[in-house]
Amino acid sequence: MNKSINLKNRPSGKPILEDFKFEDIETPEAAEGQLLLKTLYVSVDPYLRGRMRDEKSYIPPFKVGEPLESMVVAEVTESKNENFKKGDFVSGMLKWKKIQISDGKGLNKIDRNLAPLSAYLGVLGLTGITAYLGLEKIGKLKEGEHLLVSGAAGAVGSVVGQIGKIKSCKVTGIAGTDEKIETLKEKYGFDSGINYKKTGNIKSAIAEACALGVDVYFDNVGGEILDAAMASMNKYGRVINCGAISIYNAEEQPTGPRLETVLIKKSISMQGFTVRDYAEDFPDAIKQLAQWLKEGKLKYEETVVEGFEKIPQAFLDLFEGKNKGKMVVKVN
Amino acid sequence: MNKSINLKNRPSGKPILEDFKFEDIETPEAAEGQLLLKTLYVSVDPYLRGRMRDEKSYIPPFKVGEPLESMVVAEVTESKNENFKKGDFVSGMLKWKKIQISDGKGLNKIDRNLAPLSAYLGVLGLTGITAYLGLEKIGKLKEGEHLLVSGAAGAVGSVVGQIGKIKSCKVTGIAGTDEKIETLKEKYGFDSGINYKKTGNIKSAIAEACALGVDVYFDNVGGEILDAAMASMNKYGRVINCGAISIYNAEEQPTGPRLETVLIKKSISMQGFTVRDYAEDFPDAIKQLAQWLKEGKLKYEETVVEGFEKIPQAFLDLFEGKNKGKMVVKVN
Numbered sequence: 001m002n003k004s005i006n007l008k009n010r011p012s013g014k015p016i017l018e019d020f021k022f023e024d025i026e027t028p029e030a031a032e033g034q035l036l037l038k039t040l041y042v043s044v045d046p047y048l049r050g051r052m053r054d055e056k057s058y059i060p061p062f063k064v065g066e067p068l069e070s071m072v073v074a075e076v077t078e079s080k081n082e083n084f085k086k087g088d089f090v091s092g093m094l095k096w097k098k099i100q101i102s103d104g105k106g107l108n109k110i111d112r113n114l115a116p117l118s119a120y121l122g123v124l125g126l127t128g129i130t131a132y133l134g135l136e137k138i139g140k141l142k143e144g145e146h147l148l149v150s151g152a153a154g155a156v157g158s159v160v161g162q163i164g165k166i167k168s169c170k171v172t173g174i175a176g177t178d179e180k181i182e183t184l185k186e187k188y189g190f191d192s193g194i195n196y197k198k199t200g201n202i203k204s205a206i207a208e209a210c211a212l213g214v215d216v217y218f219d220n221v222g223g224e225i226l227d228a229a230m231a232s233m234n235k236y237g238r239v240i241n242c243g244a245i246s247i248y249n250a251e252e253q254p255t256g257p258r259l260e261t262v263l264i265k266k267s268i269s270m271q272g273f274t275v276r277d278y279a280e281d282f283p284d285a286i287k288q289l290a291q292w293l294k295e296g297k298l299k300y301e302e303t304v305v306e307g308f309e310k311i312p313q314a315f316l317d318l319f320e321g322k323n324k325g326k327m328v329v330k331v332n
Numbered sequence: 333m334n335k336s337i338n339l340k341n342r343p344s345g346k347p348i349l350e351d352f353k354f355e356d357i358e359t360p361e362a363a364e365g366q367l368l369l370k371t372l373y374v375s376v377d378p379y380l381r382g383r384m385r386d387e388k389s390y391i392p393p394f395k396v397g398e399p400l401e402s403m404v405v406a407e408v409t410e411s412k413n414e415n416f417k418k419g420d421f422v423s424g425m426l427k428w429k430k431i432q433i434s435d436g437k438g439l440n441k442i443d444r445n446l447a448p449l450s451a452y453l454g455v456l457g458l459t460g461i462t463a464y465l466g467l468e469k470i471g472k473l474k475e476g477e478h479l480l481v482s483g484a485a486g487a488v489g490s491v492v493g494q495i496g497k498i499k500s501c502k503v504t505g506i507a508g509t510d511e512k513i514e515t516l517k518e519k520y521g522f523d524s525g526i527n528y529k530k531t532g533n534i535k536s537a538i539a540e541a542c543a544l545g546v547d548v549y550f551d552n553v554g555g556e557i558l559d560a561a562m563a564s565m566n567k568y569g570r571v572i573n574c575g576a577i578s579i580y581n582a583e584e585q586p587t588g589p590r591l592e593t594v595l596i597k598k599s600i601s602m603q604g605f606t607v608r609d610y611a612e613d614f615p616d617a618i619k620q621l622a623q624w625l626k627e628g629k630l631k632y633e634e635t636v637v638e639g640f641e642k643i644p645q646a647f648l649d650l651f652e653g654k655n656k657g658k659m660v661v662k663v664n
Contacts (some may be wrong), residue, residue, distance in 0.1 A: 050597070222592040236609075244592040258586045260554040260576040263604030264384070270602045272595030277568075 002027040004067040005096040005311055011052055014319060016250045019052070020068075020312040028101045035072055035081045035283045037074035037090070037100050039308070042329040043121040044315040045070060049248045058278075067095040071126055073110065073117050074100075084109070092215060093121045098331065114290055122155050122326030123300040129285045130275040131159035131218075134240045135167075135283075137278060138271045139216040146170040146210050148229055151220030153180035155300075155326035156242065158188055159289075162298050169216075172209045174225060176200075176321045183324065187299055196225060203228040206307045213237070221246045223254065230262050239270040249319065301325030334359040335430040336399040337643055343384055346581045346651060351384070352400075352644040360433045367413045369406035369422070369432050371640070374661045376452040376647040377402060377487075378577045391608075399427040403458055405442065405449045406432075418442070421453045430640055446622055454487050454658030455625060455632040461617045462574060462607040463491035463550075467499075468617075469610060470519065470572045470603045471548040478542050480561055483552030485512035487632075487658035488574065490520055491621075492550045494630050497521045501548075504541045506534075506557060508653045515656065519631055528557060529633040535560040545569070553578045555586065562594050571602040581651065633657030 001024055008021040030036045048070060051062045062068055072094035076084050081104045084090070092107040094100060110120045122128060134156075137140045147164040151157040152173025161184065166172040172192045173184040181193035192209045199205040205229050206214070213234035219226050222244025233239070247254045262268065292298040303323040305314040308331045318327055333356055339447065340353040343538045362368045380402060394400050404426035408416050413436045416422070424439040426432060442452045454460060466488075467473045479496040483489040484505025496503040505516040505523045513525035524541045531537040538546070538560050545566035551558050554576025565571070579586045594600065622629040635655040637646040640663045650659055 056597075219592070222590065225593060241595045243594050244590075244596060246522070247590060247593065254590045255587050256590045258554065258576075258579060258588045259591070259602075260558060260573050260604075261579065263573045263602060264576060265388075265604065267604045267606050267609050269604070270591075270595060272592075272597065272599045272601070274596065274599050277599050305396065 002097065002099045003308060004098075005308075006067050007052060007062045007064050009064060010054060011249075013051065013251050015049065015316060017312055017316065022309065029101050030078050030080050030101050032080050033075050034101045035084050035104055036078040037094065038077045038119050039072055039074050039094070039098055039100070039331045041073040041118045041121055041332060042096065042308075042311055043071040043125070044311065044318060044327050044329065045127075046243060046245045046248060046318050048059075048315065049319075053066070055149065065253060069093055069095045071121050073097055073120055075127070076275055094251065096148050096311060118302055118304065118326075118328050118330070119293075119300065122302060123159060123298060123326050124286055124289055125326075127155035127190055127326055128159050128289045128300075129282055130242060130273075131156050131163060132285045133275055133278050133281055134218060134242050134273045135160060135163055135216070135280075138240045138273050139218065139238050141167055141169060141216050143168045144170075145214060146172070146234075147216045148174070148206065148214045148232075149216065149218040149220070149244065150174040150209060150225050150229070151245065152184055152190070152193065153177075153324055154220060156321075157218070157220055158301065158325055159298065159318075161190050162292075166292065166297055170210075172214075174206075174207070174221075176263060180291035180324065183301070187301070189213060203231050206232045209266055219244075223247050223256070227257050230257075230259060230268075233262070233266055233268050235268075237266060237267045237268045241270055242273045245319070251306060304329045305329045307331070333368045333453065334429065334431045335640060336430075337640075338399050339396050340386060340462070341392045341396060342386060343381075343581075345583050347381065347384065349644055349648065349649060354641065357429065359431050362410050362412050362433050364412050366433045366435055367408050367416050368410040369434055370377055370409045371406050371426070371430055371432070371663045372421075372659055373450045373453055374428065374640075374643055374663060375403040375406040375457065376581060376643065376650060376659050376661065377459075378575060378650050380647065381580045381651075387583055401425055401427045402440060403453050406451055412511065421449060423457060428643060430529065440630060447625060450634055450636065450658075450660050450662070451625075451632065454634060455491060456618055456621055457658075458607055459487035459658055460491050460610070460632075461614055462605075463488050463495060463517060464617045464621055465607055465610045466550060466572045466615055467548070468575050469613075470605050471570050471592045472547050473499055473501060475500045476502075477547035478504070478544060478566075479548045479550065479591065480504050480538065480542060480546045480564075481550040482557050482561070483575065484507040484516055484522070484525065485656055486552060487508075488657075489550070489552055490516070490633065490657055491630065493522050494520050494624075498629055502542075504538070504546075506538075506553075512656065515633070519633070535563050538564045548572070550574060553575075555579050555588070558606050559589050562589075562591060564601075565594070565598055565600050567598045567600075569598060569600045573602055573604045577651070635659045637661045639663070 153175040184190040220243040223246035485507040514523040552575040555578035
């Protein structure tokens with residue numbers, strides 16, 4: 001039986017399981033030009049929270065009563081499209097359905113010999129590409145600089161830090177458990193880590209870890225950690241505003257210290273970064289990331305949850321920091 | 333008798349006349365390699381408030397008990413330096429003294445035939461250069477875009493708007509009196525103006541004046557006007573954080589709505605801009621500005637206050653918006 005996961009209602013504050021609804025749906029048939037896809041892996045990501053709101057953003061909001069979607073790795077089980085054949089593996093923005101049809105647009109064929117399929121949702125997928133292009137396009141990271149990254153044990157953050165090390169930078173990561181900090185240092189080679197949940201004063205912890213100041217801050221969390229990082233930014237520092245998970249669930253406009261004075265005093269730039277703006281650079285990014293992966297310079301971690309029915313819970317767990325590295329759901 | 337104006341104490345909140353002290357000082361004599369300068373025009377600027385604080389910034393703070401300094405136009409009355417001769421006019425960062433010596437470093441010779449001397453403190457000085465390079469280097473203003481500028485009737489703002497028109501953009505200015513708004517439209521050719529003191533809702537006033545959104549916001553004021561502008565920024569919008577006069581006098585860290593979410597959603601960049609960072613581009617900037625001035629494409633306004641003893645009051649008046657265009661003090 002085919003199934004979909006629909007948005008039942010728009011969450012108020014933190015999403016809950018009751019905001020999702022499983023529905024039995026018909027198994028579609030592929031018409032001429034179409035292909036039938038079997039979902040294998042589903043990516044759950046913090047930014048999806050934004051699409052649950054009814055507001056203008058870089059992608060349209062999810063509709064109540066309709067299936068959600070995210071990056072998915074799927075197998076082509078039938079093809080009436082000349083660009084794909086049965087047995088191909090693809091990744092793309094697809095519905096949360098067990099089986100679905102597609103016209104092939106926006107799908108990328110992926111090579112399971114280069115890396116495991118789930119890696120195409122992480123280190124070779126949008127999260128890895130986000131880390132790479134954020135640093136390239138906005139961070140303009142230079143050898144010897146000090147790179148600070150929040151959400152450092154997450155899918156994006158862990159790649160950000162490793163690229164920092166590949167580029168001979170000092171790298172400090174911020175995360176929320178001692179175990180994660182240990183992983184950053186032992187597995188990913190970060191120079192230092194800050195457990196923000198245990199640090200009495202995050203501002204002085206950053207100042208201490210980055211004694212010569214921060215040149216590039218890759219921000220995945222926003223809020224008070226961003227404020228604290230701003231205090232340590234060097235002249236000409238660059239802030240990549242990639243995510244703001246700490247305030248995604250806020251129902252009222254969150255407030256904080258005004259940043260305009262520090263921006264001016266230190267000629268700092270802050271730039272909102274959405275990887276989709278750089279689609280033309282994806283092939284180069286994947287090529288470079290795959291190369292580093294092959295050379296053993298890039299490690300990654302996944303939290304793999306099994307079962308189609310676990311997708312909503314896996315998404316909710318992101319906001320509790322339960323994942324290490326990329327959170328994916330294995331469906332089949 | 334020679335005189336200097338010293339910082340008596342660091343202001344708390346808004347500066348007052350009592351924060352300054354006039355002192356009778358000796359008239360210096362030029363040694364070998366030095367020149368004697370007679371102050372003709374003194375520039376007073378909002379950013380000087382920052383230097384009155386005892387904190388790290390892009391230029392060191394003023395010292396209590398010592399003369400303040402700013403951009404000054406002076407006449408060389410005696411020269412023992414081969415690069416200058418008696419009768420030359422120069423501009424540079426000089427002390428608030430009637431007569432002073434200099435070793436010539438950092439002084440620019442200026443041509444009174446190209447423009448009146450005081451213009452070298454304004455449209456051909458740091459303020460004009462700030463407008464030009466802020467738009468070039470950070471705004472990357474393109475034909476047909478909508479440019480919004482705050483402090484629009486000020487020395488920087490009025491040049492910003494005119495450059496916008498020269499570059500075939502739509503230009504909206506924000507200022508604080510109906511008379512200023514009239515000047516923006518009639519004299520400088522702005523498309524529209526907003527009197528923020530009379531507008532009940534600055535956010536909707538901006539949204540109305542910039543119906544297709546704002547592509548570049550040149551911010552001279554910070555605070556709530558910046559917040560309001562952010563709501564109208566277009567995707568890929570650029571904010572030039574040039575000044576924050578609305579919060580310069582705040583004694584406590586001002587707070588406001590967090591901007592990270594809107595930065596991310598619309599791929600907006602905000603960048604602190606300090607014209608001194610681009611010193612190597614000054615000659616080109618002055619050349620272009622002088623060309624536009626000659627062609628009648630660039631108009632400017634000055635508020636000229638007369639008398640060396642009026643310098644502190646002229647500075648204080650900036651925070652009351654009493655100037656139209658560049659505020660300068662004519663000393664001799």
